[in-house]
Amino acid sequence: MLTIEQLTKRYSTGDLALDSVDLQVTKGQVIALIGPSGAGKSTLIRCVNRLVEPTHGRIWLNNEQITGLRSRSLRRMRCRIGMIFQEYALVERLTVMENVLSGRLGYIGFWRSFFRRFPETDIERAFDLLERVGIEDMVDKRADALSGGQRQRVGIARALIQNPEILLIDEPTASLDPKTSRQIMQLIVDLCRESGLAAIINIHDVQLAMMFVERVIGLRQGRVVYDGSPAQLNAARLTEIYGEADWTGTAREEQDEQRDLPTSAEVIVPLIELPETGVGRQRVVGS
Amino acid sequence: MTLLEVRGSPPPRQWRKQPFIVNPWVRWGLYLGALVYLVLAIGSLEFNWARIIAGMDRGAAFIAGFLKPDFTSRWQDIYEGFLESLTMTVVATVIGVLLSIPVALGAARNLAPLPVYLVCRGIIAVSRAFQEIIIAIVFVAMFGFGPLAGVATLAFSSIGFLAKLLAEDIEDIDRQQVEAIQATGASWLQILNYAIQPQVAARFIGLSLYRLDINFRESAVIGIVGAGGIGATLNTAIARYEYDSAAAVLLCIIAVVLLVEYSSGFLRRRLL
Numbered sequence: 001m002l003t004i005e006q007l008t009k010r011y012s013t014g015d016l017a018l019d020s021v022d023l024q025v026t027k028g029q030v031i032a033l034i035g036p037s038g039a040g041k042s043t044l045i046r047c048v049n050r051l052v053e054p055t056h057g058r059i060w061l062n063n064e065q066i067t068g069l070r071s072r073s074l075r076r077m078r079c080r081i082g083m084i085f086q087e088y089a090l091v092e093r094l095t096v097m098e099n100v101l102s103g104r105l106g107y108i109g110f111w112r113s114f115f116r117r118f119p120e121t122d123i124e125r126a127f128d129l130l131e132r133v134g135i136e137d138m139v140d141k142r143a144d145a146l147s148g149g150q151r152q153r154v155g156i157a158r159a160l161i162q163n164p165e166i167l168l169i170d171e172p173t174a175s176l177d178p179k180t181s182r183q184i185m186q187l188i189v190d191l192c193r194e195s196g197l198a199a200i201i202n203i204h205d206v207q208l209a210m211m212f213v214e215r216v217i218g219l220r221q222g223r224v225v226y227d228g229s230p231a232q233l234n235a236a237r238l239t240e241i242y243g244e245a246d247w248t249g250t251a252r253e254e255q256d257e258q259r260d261l262p263t264s265a266e267v268i269v270p271l272i273e274l275p276e277t278g279v280g281r282q283r284v285v286g287s
Numbered sequence: 288m289t290l291l292e293v294r295g296s297p298p299p300r301q302w303r304k305q306p307f308i309v310n311p312w313v314r315w316g317l318y319l320g321a322l323v324y325l326v327l328a329i330g331s332l333e334f335n336w337a338r339i340i341a342g343m344d345r346g347a348a349f350i351a352g353f354l355k356p357d358f359t360s361r362w363q364d365i366y367e368g369f370l371e372s373l374t375m376t377v378v379a380t381v382i383g384v385l386l387s388i389p390v391a392l393g394a395a396r397n398l399a400p401l402p403v404y405l406v407c408r409g410i411i412a413v414s415r416a417f418q419e420i421i422i423a424i425v426f427v428a429m430f431g432f433g434p435l436a437g438v439a440t441l442a443f444s445s446i447g448f449l450a451k452l453l454a455e456d457i458e459d460i461d462r463q464q465v466e467a468i469q470a471t472g473a474s475w476l477q478i479l480n481y482a483i484q485p486q487v488a489a490r491f492i493g494l495s496l497y498r499l500d501i502n503f504r505e506s507a508v509i510g511i512v513g514a515g516g517i518g519a520t521l522n523t524a525i526a527r528y529e530y531d532s533a534a535a536v537l538l539c540i541i542a543v544v545l546l547v548e549y550s551s552g553f554l555r556r557r558l559l
Binding site: 051075077078079082083085090091103105106107110113114155 | 461466468471474476477480482488489
């Protein structure tokens, strides 16, 4: 569905952020992109919607080439790609509703958007999404009045109202506390599953990534050094991605070896609101 | 027994803030040089005591005029002068605000390509290089005496002031918010309207109100060089040695400036 071929990015400072990355994302697949700071994770997802201009390589979304698109057709392509940001990137002085509806800007003309005259279907969908992410009573609050978790929910609603075919998610939990992080990850994964959306999630927190995704890509110095399931991500492979460190309690194998001790994964489990328990689902939505 | 009394402990360590100029010779040399220059400069001033004493009388007449300001005999002139000044101020501020926005967008390095940036920064530099009185003299020469020259002057200098401050504000905006709106497929105008305007609007309105009261004060000054308004009335009164009427004009200016300043301050507080 998303195909990345030989993607290379060299910044004008001379830094090589991406070094011929090849990647294929199939429909509905949720991928975690892990790697140390400066490995090129942000650059990679920003190349997909061309917020960063790739130096070499090609990217396709459903057989349509993204690289090389110009102004209007690039904007039309961006409508099909939703993006969620680390620090929410909401427009602080606009209301929650305006922030959500701004996801529709690519679909309507300037004067309609200037006078905030959005089509009724868009407004209806915005209300639905706000309800789905659990902040329906915040519609007319200004974004800067919200808490971190609430802001990220607005950010998610803004990305989803675009009706995207794929989500690019840049460190969704880096500014959130551990509990909210898990709720937000759960929400993202649920929403992707509900609508068969593919997603690439940049994430620092390896454990968190392993709990929620089906496929992990490890990036180091702009190269893909791991591509596989979270279960196979052992200490040796983490060392290959991040460098030498004590991976006890992070990698799966170590956890198995220390059965008598409560592993960190077991400690964390009660904090996650699992989707299959009705109570958990409600808390994810409501808090 | 405190720790300091323990035998054999080292003496307390010393610390002083380093002087701004580290080398003592350079430091004291500069101080001395400045002092010598000051003494010589004062010595070079020529005091013409006879002229100063003669001027005392005129000063006294001026102050005496102030003690009994005459609002009535020139009231019609004062009233018309104020009306003209206020009109000039409002018209010039509106024109200045409208024209400063495109200039500011062009002068923000994060929005404009280099050639546009340089042109707009050039406009700002020219507008800010000259004091209002000098600009007023030029415009009076171009348009003749009267409020048109005044409006042109105030609008012209408002552009430089507002565009510079707005451009700097735009350069300081949070890039992430722009990126997020860009990522939705929004057009350039939509990005301006959704990502940039919300971040700078409140401060820009505040700046415009501030410029409104600067323009009113300036309108009194540029009137003296023939650009209309209350300044012209004041100039006429002084030229005719009618210090009592001049005093009335000055008192009115003080009152109106205070009024404009307080009301714009109030509005700014409400907006921000």
